[in-house]
Amino acid sequence: MSKNTRMLFSNDASRFFLPWISLAMVFIAVLVLAAAVISYTSINAWNKSLSGSLTVQIPTYTDDGTPKGEILKTQIETTLTILRSSDGIMGASVLSDEQMNNLMAPWIGDKADLSALPLPKLIDVTIEAGKIPDLNQIQADLKEQVPDARLDSHRIWLKNLIDMGHGMIQLMLLLIVLLLGTLAITVIYATRTSLSVHKPVIALVHMIGAGDGYVALQYARRSLKLTLSGSLIGFMLTLPVMWVIKTFVTSLSPDFIISFSLTFEQWLILAMVPILVSILAFITAYKTVIAYLRRFL
Amino acid sequence: MLEKNKLTSAVAEFNGVSMRYETGPEILKDIQFSLSPGSFHFMTGESGAGKTSLLSLLYLDNLPTRGRVRLFGHAVDTLSRSARARIRRQIGVVFQDFRLLDHLNAFDNVALPLRIAGVREVEIRRHVTELLAWVGLEKQLKTFPPALSGGEKQRVAIARAVINRPQLLLADEPTGNVDDAMAKRLLYLFLELNKLGTTVVIATHNQNLIKHFGFPQLHLEKGHLTLIQPSNKYAEMANKLFNRGDNA
Numbered sequence: 255m256s257k258n259t260r261m262l263f264s265n266d267a268s269r270f271f272l273p274w275i276s277l278a279m280v281f282i283a284v285l286v287l288a289a290a291v292i293s294y295t296s297i298n299a300w301n302k303s304l305s306g307s308l309t310v311q312i313p314t315y316t317d318d319g320t321p322k323g324e325i326l327k328t329q330i331e332t333t334l335t336i337l338r339s340s341d342g343i344m345g346a347s348v349l350s351d352e353q354m355n356n357l358m359a360p361w362i363g364d365k366a367d368l369s370a371l372p373l374p375k376l377i378d379v380t381i382e383a384g385k386i387p388d389l390n391q392i393q394a395d396l397k398e399q400v401p402d403a404r405l406d407s408h409r410i411w412l413k414n415l416i417d418m419g420h421g422m423i424q425l426m427l428l429l430i431v432l433l434l435g436t437l438a439i440t441v442i443y444a445t446r447t448s449l450s451v452h453k454p455v456i457a458l459v460h461m462i463g464a465g466d467g468y469v470a471l472q473y474a475r476r477s478l479k480l481t482l483s484g485s486l487i488g489f490m491l492t493l494p495v496m497w498v499i500k501t502f503v504t505s506l507s508p509d510f511i512i513s514f515s516l517t518f519e520q521w522l523i524l525a526m527v528p529i530l531v532s533i534l535a536f537i538t539a540y541k542t543v544i545a546y547l548r549r550f551l
Numbered sequence: 552m553l554e555k556n557k558l559t560s561a562v563a564e565f566n567g568v569s570m571r572y573e574t575g576p577e578i579l580k581d582i583q584f585s586l587s588p589g590s591f592h593f594m595t596g597e598s599g600a601g602k603t604s605l606l607s608l609l610y611l612d613n614l615p616t617r618g619r620v621r622l623f624g625h626a627v628d629t630l631s632r633s634a635r636a637r638i639r640r641q642i643g644v645v646f647q648d649f650r651l652l653d654h655l656n657a658f659d660n661v662a663l664p665l666r667i668a669g670v671r672e673v674e675i676r677r678h679v680t681e682l683l684a685w686v687g688l689e690k691q692l693k694t695f696p697p698a699l700s701g702g703e704k705q706r707v708a709i710a711r712a713v714i715n716r717p718q719l720l721l722a723d724e725p726t727g728n729v730d731d732a733m734a735k736r737l738l739y740l741f742l743e744l745n746k747l748g749t750t751v752v753i754a755t756h757n758q759n760l761i762k763h764f765g766f767p768q769l770h771l772e773k774g775h776l777t778l779i780q781p782s783n784k785y786a787e788m789a790n791k792l793f794n795r796g797d798n799a
Contacts, residue, residue, distance in 0.1 A: 262652075454650075455652060458650050458652065459663070459667065460636075461610070461612065461639065461644065461650075462639065462640075462663060462664050462667055462711075463636050463637070463638075463639035463640030463641075463642075463664065463667060463668075464636065464667040465632075465633050465636040466632055466633075466636070468667065550612070551611055551612060551613060551614060551635065
């Protein structure tokens, strides 16, 4: 802040009002934004774990314990047709007896006769990279046409979680928009309120022959400094809070559920909040003073 | 640009000027006068006669409702905001209520016009210290206005008005709050400046001062302006007193 600015505007109550307001608002905004960013990252990670492959099981025996026989073949054909016609699925194939043997070997040894066991038929589904098939739709189709086929259920659960997560993110974005709107209005209002204290000074400086731009710039610099100090502290205060939440949540559940590490770009987005708030205060102060000066000749 | 006009035209020129606030009655009616460079006038008239309004036209706080005001050769109604700001920097005003900034000490109050003009701190220090010493406030440089007496505030206000060597100095009842002796001392300050070429207009009720100094009066009565020349006796006295016989 230049010597002139320090000279012109006294250290009145507004000197504390602006920093405190911006501190509180930036603190809340950064935390919500961080929550949104973390949710987004986590959901992306979940999405990745969804891709790859999944399996469909078809029991070879009916509920009362009799072999299905011919029906099994039809059921397998129908299931394959449903899977292959679904968007995002690259291929589906029935695991051969040999593949089944390999799968079961760790438990029952490679000499066991699998045909003596009531093992279900397994269909291996390959998912197209980067795509998530509509698992709910596939499950509904299967239930209708092959009632006892079972789609890998943890994936369905994860898919539903992701859908919910997307909803949450939209909600958080809405919250951030509301928060930033409130923040903007608060900064504008706080700047104007503090201006009312300094009106006599501004009027006098105008009378002495200072140009509009000069007066507005002096005042805007002061607002920028006050808001920047408050919002930077508000931003700093979110760091220990985020650390405590991270430690707490990670101790509750293993960290594959929520990814707490932020990338450099994501930190940059968070750091933009205090800077944007300060710029907003600067512009508001400048425009408010110009508008006020227009009342004078 | 303004410097060039200084020599060729009147400092202020009023042509058929009338003024009213909003929809109120006319405060000033058909005012016609001009101030030549280096002149010294008292402005007289009863309270409510329009003195403050006329001064506000001179220091560019208002525009006339009718007629035209020219300052330093410029029709003020046609000027841009920044051009008006430049003109204000050539005008020093001593307000009736001083309008000092209470959070700045005497030095910084007086330095304000120089800081706005972007003068270097070294020069500000030299000029302000010099001027405040000249008005007898060398010991009050660091004193804040609330701790100054009425007379001291008055002198700080005057110092602020003249620090920039204005072409035009306006003072609204600058002696309203001080005794006669102090009033005369303050008037001598204005005279010193006037000798250096500043055009001066002082609004006052103080008949003793007017008689003592004998300068022409811009007399306002119910919004009408008349110019009263001093009687010879007072004019001679004034000329003798200030050794101005050769150029009056």
